Amino acid sequence: MRRFVVASPGTAGEVRILPLPMAGEIRPGDSLIEQFLAAAKKQGIRFQAGDILVVKHKVVSKAEGAVVVLHEIVPSNASRSWARRFGLDARVTELALRESRRVVRRKRGVMITETRHGFICANTGIDVSNVDGGKHAVLLPQDPDRSASRLRADLKKRLRLDVAVIVSDSFGRPWREGLTEVAIGVAGMRPLVDYRGKRDSHGYKLHASVDAIADELACAAGLVCGKLAGTPACIIRGYSYRAGQGTARELIRPAANDLFR
Amino acid sequence: MRRFVVASPGTAGEVRILPLPMAGEIRPGDSLIEQFLAAAKKQGIRFQAGDILVVKHKVVSKAEGAVVVLHEIVPSNASRSWARRFGLDARVTELALRESRRVVRRKRGVMITETRHGFICANTGIDVSNVDGGKHAVLLPQDPDRSASRLRADLKKRLRLDVAVIVSDSFGRPWREGLTEVAIGVAGMRPLVDYRGKRDSHGYKLHASVDAIADELACAAGLVCGKLAGTPACIIRGYSYRAGQGTARELIRPAANDLFR
Numbered sequence: 001m002r003r004f005v006v007a008s009p010g011t012a013g014e015v016r017i018l019p020l021p022m023a024g025e026i027r028p029g030d031s032l033i034e035q036f037l038a039a040a041k042k043q044g045i046r047f048q049a050g051d052i053l054v055v056k057h058k059v060v061s062k063a064e065g066a067v068v069v070l071h072e073i074v075p076s077n078a079s080r081s082w083a084r085r086f087g088l089d090a091r092v093t094e095l096a097l098r099e100s101r102r103v104v105r106r107k108r109g110v111m112i113t114e115t116r117h118g119f120i121c122a123n124t125g126i127d128v129s130n131v132d133g134g135k136h137a138v139l140l141p142q143d144p145d146r147s148a149s150r151l152r153a154d155l156k157k158r159l160r161l162d163v164a165v166i167v168s169d170s171f172g173r174p175w176r177e178g179l180t181e182v183a184i185g186v187a188g189m190r191p192l193v194d195y196r197g198k199r200d201s202h203g204y205k206l207h208a209s210v211d212a213i214a215d216e217l218a219c220a221a222g223l224v225c226g227k228l229a230g231t232p233a234c235i236i237r238g239y240s241y242r243a244g245q246g247t248a249r250e251l252i253r254p255a256a257n258d259l260f261r
Numbered sequence: 262m263r264r265f266v267v268a269s270p271g272t273a274g275e276v277r278i279l280p281l282p283m284a285g286e287i288r289p290g291d292s293l294i295e296q297f298l299a300a301a302k303k304q305g306i307r308f309q310a311g312d313i314l315v316v317k318h319k320v321v322s323k324a325e326g327a328v329v330v331l332h333e334i335v336p337s338n339a340s341r342s343w344a345r346r347f348g349l350d351a352r353v354t355e356l357a358l359r360e361s362r363r364v365v366r367r368k369r370g371v372m373i374t375e376t377r378h379g380f381i382c383a384n385t386g387i388d389v390s391n392v393d394g395g396k397h398a399v400l401l402p403q404d405p406d407r408s409a410s411r412l413r414a415d416l417k418k419r420l421r422l423d424v425a426v427i428v429s430d431s432f433g434r435p436w437r438e439g440l441t442e443v444a445i446g447v448a449g450m451r452p453l454v455d456y457r458g459k460r461d462s463h464g465y466k467l468h469a470s471v472d473a474i475a476d477e478l479a480c481a482a483g484l485v486c487g488k489l490a491g492t493p494a495c496i497i498r499g500y501s502y503r504a505g506q507g508t509a510r511e512l513i514r515p516a517a518n519d520l521f522r
Contacts, residue, residue, distance in 0.1 A: 013492070015278040015484050105520040112520065120436040170472070174435055174521035175381040177514050178453045178473025180480070182437065192439045211431070211483070212439025219441070219480030222472070223276050223500050231274070239484050253438050259366040259373065260435035260521050 015238040018045050019224035021231045028065035033154040036233055045235065049161045052236040053151065054221035057169045057184055058127060058138055059232040060147045066139040068095060070128070073137075085109070089128070095137050096123040104261065115140060118252045119184060120261075121171045141167065144185025145247045152187040164188035164241055167248075168218035168225075174260065181222035183214035186248045189241040191215075212251055213241065276499040279306050280485040282492045289326035294415040297494055306496065310422045313497040314412065315482035318430045318445055319388060319399055320493040321408045327400040329356060331389070334398075346370070350389070356398050357384040365522065376401060379513045380445060381522075382432045402428065405446025406508045413448040425449035425502055428509075429479035429486075435521060442483035444475035447509045450502040452476075473512055474502065 020039040026032070032055070040047060047053075061067065075083070075094035083090035086109030093111070097103070100113035104120055113124045117140065125140040141147045148165040155163045167185030172178075183191055191214030217236055224234045255261055281300040287293070293316070301308060308314075322328065336344070336355035344351035347370030354372065358364070361374035365381055374385045378401065386401040402408045409426040416424045428446030433439075444452055452475030478497055485495045516522055 013280040013282070013485060015481075017276040017278070017481070019274040021274070107520050108518075110520060170470075175514055175519060176443065176473060176476070176512050178471045178476065178512065180441075180473050180476050209431075210439045211487075212437060212441050213484070215437070215439065215441050216480040216483045219477040220276075220278070220484060222477045223474070223481060223497075224274060236484075251437050251439065253436055257369075258436060259368050259371060 013238070015220070015236065017220055017224050018043070018235040018237060019231045020045075020233045020235065022059075022233070023230065026059045026062040026232075028063065028067070030063045031154070032059060032063050033151060033158060037158065039233070040235070047155065047159055047161055047163055047235065048237065049163070050237075050240075051161075052164045052166060052189070052217055052239060052241065053155065053233060054166045054168055054218060054225070054236060055148075055151065055233045056225050057125075057141055057144060057167050058129075060141050060144070060151075060167050060185075061138045064141055064147065066141055067129075068137045068139065070095075070135040070137055082106075082111075092123065092126060092128060092137060095139075096126050099124040099126065099139060117144065117184070118249065119171075119182075121169070125169055125171075125184075140169065140184065145187065145249070146185075148185035148187035148248075162188065162243070164243070164246075166214055166218055166221070168221060170222070181215070181218035181225075183212075183218045183248050183251060186214050186246040186251075188243065189214070189246045190244045191246055191248060191250050193242065214246075214248070214251060217241075274499070276481070276497065278481055278485050279304070279496040279498060280492045281306075281494045281496065283320075283494070284491065287320045287323040287493075289324065289328070291324045292415070293320060293324050294412060294419060298419065300494070301496070308416065308420055308422055308424055308496065309498065310424070311498075311501075312422075313425045313427060313450070313478055313500060313502065314416065314494060315427045315429055315479060315486070315497060316409075316412065316494045317486050318386075318402055318405060318428050319390075321402050321405070321412075321428050321446075322399045325402055325408065327402055328390075329398045329400060331356075331396040331398055343367075343372075353384065353387060353389060353398060356400075357387050360385040360387065360400060378405065378445070379510065380432070380443075382430070386430055386432075386445075401430065401445065406448065406510070407446075409446035409448035409509075423449065423504070425504070425507075427475055427479055427482070429482060431483070442476070442479035442486075444473075444479045444512060445509050447475050447507040447511075449504065450475070450507045451505045452507055452509060452511050454503065475507075475509070475512060 073091040075090035079094040104112040127138040144167045152165045170179040195209035334352040336351035340355040365373040388399040405428045431440040456470035
């Protein structure tokens with residue numbers, strides 16, 4: 001499983017980010033792959049072996065039915081009080097707490113939690129959306145690695161091509177303003193590239209050089225998969241990733257090695 | 262300064278990452294722009310208005326002479342003791358402390374500091390390199406925004422083209438494994454894109470949606486500007502950024518709003 005997959009790029013070493021715009025709304029049970037194939041066809045793009053398909057988690061969650069009708073949530077008194085203090089929706093607070101493993105920090109209306117998958121982010125990754133005229137909360141997929149694996153298997157079945165898949169979400173970060181995309185599900189590639197022990201062009205051993213390549217790919221995808229653009233997915237072509245089963249769990253730092261929990 | 266710059270991409274909405282490989286070593290006083298222009302020519306690439314030039318900080322620091330000969334550093338007893346405990350180079354520890362504004366966390370051989378610019382990263386962003394057969398420490402550029410502005414001005418002078426410039430470095434992050442690229446210097450573009458108050462396709466107001474687009478561009482560049490690849494820069498083409506003076510300081514969360522200092 002250590003072979004490298006190389007797609008044929010435009011010019012030598014070029015990496016291309018090809019958006020897959022989609023018009024319609026995703027509903028529970030929809031086949032995402034059929035929609036991505038239709039979108040690619042419309043753009044005149046054919047999938048190639050070695051492509052990376054990056055998909056925003058929101059459409060994955062919707063297709064998998066990981067959506068909750070907000071008016072069915074009855075918030076606890078604690079959630080009500082916190083939400084009232086900061087002008088938030090108490091049902092979203094309640095849901096974020098229910099979906100979380102624990103609260104990491106909670107201050108001035110910002111709630112950073114650890115999700116059941118082990119990700120640390122604001123509000124347990126819950127997004128609020130207007131679906132069918134009612135307010136819905138979109139949860140993270142139950143198992144985003146499995147979602148990525150399914151998309152990869154579906155593509156292989158339909159096209160007989162090896163394509164890596166990343167499911168992404170936008171997370172905030174300590175110390176820096178603004179959200180960036182991160183990989184929450186990975187299939188068909190190793191999410192980390194380890195340079196430790198390798199030598200730079202001067203023969204000097206590189207230290208501490210493990211790159212979170214799946215997160216960098218998710219960020220690259222974020223350039224075309226905008227919040228308002230109606231482009232929930234894209235193809236990244238020309239990046240030579242290391243094939244392998246892969247899992248986004250590799251991107252989670254074990255608590256024992258973390259200085260900021 | 263609120264116009265959008267759009268480069269002409271390959272297919273509709275496509276973003277391209279064009280590597281600028283360079284063979285030689287950068288020395289203090291070298292003109293980076295001359296080297297980037299030569300590299301682009303060799304690749305058959307012409308700069309276009311609206312391109313984004315992303316440059317790894319290491320070549321910027323080297324060209325600006327932000328390099329220290331390690332054997333001239335005399336570490337304090339405290340630096341010696343910390344380095345000995347964890348098998349580190351005491352001179353690097355000493356330099357990281359001298360270059361820092363303060364230590365944010367220090368545990369098990371990992372030292373997270375705040376740089377004079379306000380960035381929070383490991384070892385004050387100091388890299389060790391073998392230059393001219395001796396061990397050197399490469400510091401962060403003194404003012405990476407100014408470095409980016411100069412590169413932008415040089416390009417404008419040479420080509421009469423408006424090109425945005427990002428100077429990037431690889432930082433670690435709490436909670437997640439692996440390094441990702443971040444923008445430490447910005448010129449000619451706004452580093453954040455603010456979606457707050459805008460509405461999604463269902464008319465639902467988006468909350469907390471400020472994207473750190475300069476960091477996502479730096480990550481995209483990181484896909485071709487590898488540690489070992491000898492590619493210290495690339496051109497990102499086809500991304501419609503918001504023109505403006507810009508500064509990487511916009512990417513630093515003020516201490517008062519930060520839950521993890």
